Amino acid sequence: DAKTTQPPSMDCAEGRAANLPCNHSTISGNEYVYWYRQIHSQGPQYIIHGLKNNETNEMASLIITEDRKSSTLILPHATLRDTAVYYCIVRMEYGNKLVFGAGTILRVKS
Amino acid sequence: EAGVVQSPRYKIIEKKQPVAFWCNPISGHNTLYWYRQNLGQGPELLIRYENEEAVDDSQLPKDRFSAERLKGVDSTLKIQPAELGDSAVYLCASSFQGAHQETQYFGPGTRLLVL
Numbered sequence: 489d490a491k492t493t494q495p496p497s498m499d500c501a502e503g504r505a506a507n508l509p510c511n512h513s514t515i516s517g518n519e520y521v522y523w524y525r526q527i528h529s530q531g532p533q534y535i536i537h538g539l540k541n542n543e544t545n546e547m548a549s550l551i552i553t554e555d556r557k558s559s560t561l562i563l564p565h566a567t568l569r570d571t572a573v574y575y576c577i578v579r580m581e582y583g584n585k586l587v588f589g590a591g592t593i594l595r596v597k598s
Numbered sequence: 599e600a601g602v603v604q605s606p607r608y609k610i611i612e613k614k615q616p617v618a619f620w621c622n623p624i625s626g627h628n629t630l631y632w633y634r635q636n637l638g639q640g641p642e643l644l645i646r647y648e649n650e651e652a653v654d655d656s657q658l659p660k661d662r663f664s665a666e667r668l669k670g671v672d673s674t675l676k677i678q679p680a681e682l683g684d685s686a687v688y689l690c691a692s693s694f695q696g697a698h699q700e701t702q703y704f705g706p707g708t709r710l711l712v713l
Contacts, residue, residue: 531689531704588640
């Protein structure tokens with residue numbers, strides 16, 4: 489699985505959009521970009537995933553660049569409850585383990 | 599629908615003692631994972647089951663760790679004997695292999711402290 493690079497931490501004002509970047513320059517054509525988050529003392533929570541098209545669900549939007557070497561997770565209106573560690577993971581769609589990096593600590597402040 | 603259930607949530611033991619963790623996956627999920635998460639790090643896979651078969655246990659320290667999923671549903675992870683370095687959060691996850699989106703869903707974890 490390709491390696492990902494994320495900033496160690498970010499701050500965001502409550503009510504504003506949180507844009508979390510991820511670099512995955514060695515991604516191969518059949519690897520997906522997955523995002524999970526982990527709120528303190530809880531297990532990781534699935535957010536969204538995509539291959540090459542932008543994706544949106546009730547939690548977030550995922551923007552993948554045309555060359556697929558980077559992506560951005562967007563939380564459109566961040567709340568205090570979105571404070572968590574956000575993990576960007578590249579993996580095959582089926583069967584492979586999730587390889588977690590250090591992630592980005594997102595702090596949403598009022 | 600119930601999520602992944604793990605017990606106990608917390609466990610404190612002395613080194614050299616045995617300990618066991620239990621996981622009940624989401625109903626219908628045929629794939630089960632055990633991860634270990636050390637403080638300040640992301641989770642790392644220990645073992646993956648497809649039904650009752652362990653298909654990836656390459657990261658499981660087999661001298662002291664064992665796991666089973668006898669009927670292809672719930673699973674137990676055991677450490678015997680525990681060492682100080684085993685202090686971590688042990689996470690269980692499950693997924694349905696064969697679905698278009700094989701999303702892993704995690705339980706709350708068991709926080710182990712070895713003294």
